[in-house]
Amino acid sequence: MKRAKKLFSLALAGILAASVLVGCSSKETTTNTEENNTVAPTKLTLYAGLMEEHAIEAAKEFEKETGIKVEFVRMSSGEILGRIRAEKENPKASVWFGGPADAFIAAQTEGLLEKYESPNASVIPAKFKDADNYWTGIYLGYLGFVSNDKFLKEKGVAAPTSWDDLLKPEFKGHVVMANPGSSGTAYTALATVVQMRGEEDGLAYMRELHGQISQYTKSGTAPGRMAGLGEAGVGITFLHDAIKYREEGFSDIVLSVPEEGTGYEIGAVAIIAGAPEMEAAKMFIDWTLTKKAQELGQSIGSYQFLTNPEATPPHQADEIKDTKLMEYDFSWAGENRGSLTEKWNDAIK
Numbered sequence: 001m002k003r004a005k006k007l008f009s010l011a012l013a014g015i016l017a018a019s020v021l022v023g024c025s026s027k028e029t030t031t032n033t034e035e036n037n038t039v040a041p042t043k044l045t046l047y048a049g050l051m052e053e054h055a056i057e058a059a060k061e062f063e064k065e066t067g068i069k070v071e072f073v074r075m076s077s078g079e080i081l082g083r084i085r086a087e088k089e090n091p092k093a094s095v096w097f098g099g100p101a102d103a104f105i106a107a108q109t110e111g112l113l114e115k116y117e118s119p120n121a122s123v124i125p126a127k128f129k130d131a132d133n134y135w136t137g138i139y140l141g142y143l144g145f146v147s148n149d150k151f152l153k154e155k156g157v158a159a160p161t162s163w164d165d166l167l168k169p170e171f172k173g174h175v176v177m178a179n180p181g182s183s184g185t186a187y188t189a190l191a192t193v194v195q196m197r198g199e200e201d202g203l204a205y206m207r208e209l210h211g212q213i214s215q216y217t218k219s220g221t222a223p224g225r226m227a228g229l230g231e232a233g234v235g236i237t238f239l240h241d242a243i244k245y246r247e248e249g250f251s252d253i254v255l256s257v258p259e260e261g262t263g264y265e266i267g268a269v270a271i272i273a274g275a276p277e278m279e280a281a282k283m284f285i286d287w288t289l290t291k292k293a294q295e296l297g298q299s300i301g302s303y304q305f306l307t308n309p310e311a312t313p314p315h316q317a318d319e320i321k322d323t324k325l326m327e328y329d330f331s332w333a334g335e336n337r338g339s340l341t342e343k344w345n346d347a348i349k
Contacts, residue, residue: 041280045092046072047080049099049184050139050267051221051241054302058097061296062287068280076219077103077184084112084272094275095284100184100265102191104135105334107270114271116282120289128266128307135270138288139297139304141238142264142323143188144257146224151233152254159256160234163193167208174233175212176223181341184265185220189236190344191333192263196326203347210348228253238265239320244301247316255319261326267304 044062048055052074059070075083077099084096084107096104096113107113108130117133128137145166147159157170166175178186194202214232217223223235224242228250235242239255246253269288271281287293291310297303298314305313305321313321333340 041068041277041283043069043071044094044277044280044284046070046095046097046284047083047093047272048072048074048097049077049080049103050097050297051244051302053300054297055097057296057300058288058293061293062284065287066283068283070284072097076178076182078180078182078187079218081107081112085110088112088273091272091274091276094272094277094281096268096270096272097284097288098138098267098269100141100188101130101135101137101268101330102187102265102333102337103184104268104270105130105331106337108134109335112273114273114275114278114281116271116285118282118285118289120286123309124289124307125309135268136285136289137266137307138269138294139267139302139306140264141240141267141304142257142320142325143185143192143236143262144239144242144255144320144323146227146235146237146239146242147254147256148227148230148233149252149254150230155233159254161256161259163196163205163258163260166212166234166236171234172212173214175209175236176215176217176226176232176234177213177236178220178223179216179218180344182218183220185238186216186236187333187337187341188238188263188265188328190340191336192326192328194340195263195329195332196261199343203343206344207347224253225250238304239323240303240317243303243316243320247301247303257320257323259324261324263328264325266307266330 055072055074063070080096081103113134115133121136124136145160155170160166180187180190193205221241224237224245226232227235228245242253242255269285275281291308294306294308294311303314303317
């Protein structure tokens with residue numbers, strides 16, 4: 001009897017030990033399964049500062065290649081910067097896609113961007129990206145003048161070839177530019193003039209130019225379209241936008257550039273700090289730096305020069321490739337964006 005009890009106790013102990021082992025094994029298997037079962041990203045939200053058609057095509061192609069559904073809101077750079085500021089504690093978008101780099105630099109100084117060094121950024125020249133990997137350039141755009149040919153003939157005046165030409169009496173009330181507070185294009189124009197002439201003389205010039213302006217638009221692309229439609233005599237804008245409008249049939253568009261030199265943009269892409277879709281955001285940044293992604297814009301009328309040396313630039317922009325560019329200081333422009341815009345507002349009052 002005692003021997004039977006002893007055998008029963010040993011058997012029970014063995015069963016309990018086996019149960020513990022099985023439980024541990026089961027728990028470990030579950031843990032390993034959870035660690036290896038990473039859920040792939042399915043969606044991404046962008047704030048787009050480039051042309052809407054470009055953003056639409058980029059979203060479509062990225063989704064085709066990755067399966068990630070892209071939603072975006074198209075705004076001017078100043079509007080995007082304001083939106084990201086307002087949403088700092090609870091970001092609604094993960095990527096800022098396109099628009100002049102000086103707005104990105106302004107965001108960076110306020111802690112609104114996430115550092116990310118894409119493996120594809122190694123091919124992008126250092127002058128087209130942030131040294132600390134907060135933003136990377138994807139295209140270049142040259143600032144210039146877009147005139148309406150019929151207007152020029154009616155006034156008997158040549159297209160402007162210097163900043164001072166815009167002050168001619170024939171152009172009074174016929175010049176259009178965007179508002180530097182909302183538009184990255186217009187802020188590039190303001191920063192260009194101030195960098196070339198110094199703050200005092202630059203703002204004095206902008207005060208004189210204000211007397212020539214018929215309208216300040218919200219979007220930096222609008223002045224080129226208005227000149228093409230004959231709604232303005234001259235528009236200040238990025239020339240690649242005007243080339244797009246001319247390709248679309250606005251045959252009265254005449255391009256010209258300041259002989260003394262002009263500013264330019266590095267159109268950038270960056271991850272917004274606290275991005276709710278971080279993995280998808282990184283995948284998108286990687287994609288935008290590829291040859292294929294950078295060449296995509298020209299298929300829908302975005303004729304910027306490209307930052308990836310392997311990408312083929314649009315032949316439509318050949319006529320402006322020799323434009324004289326100034327030594328535009330992007331860091332200065334970005335760090336002084338808020339104060340310079342305020343000084344411009346005071347100057348034109």
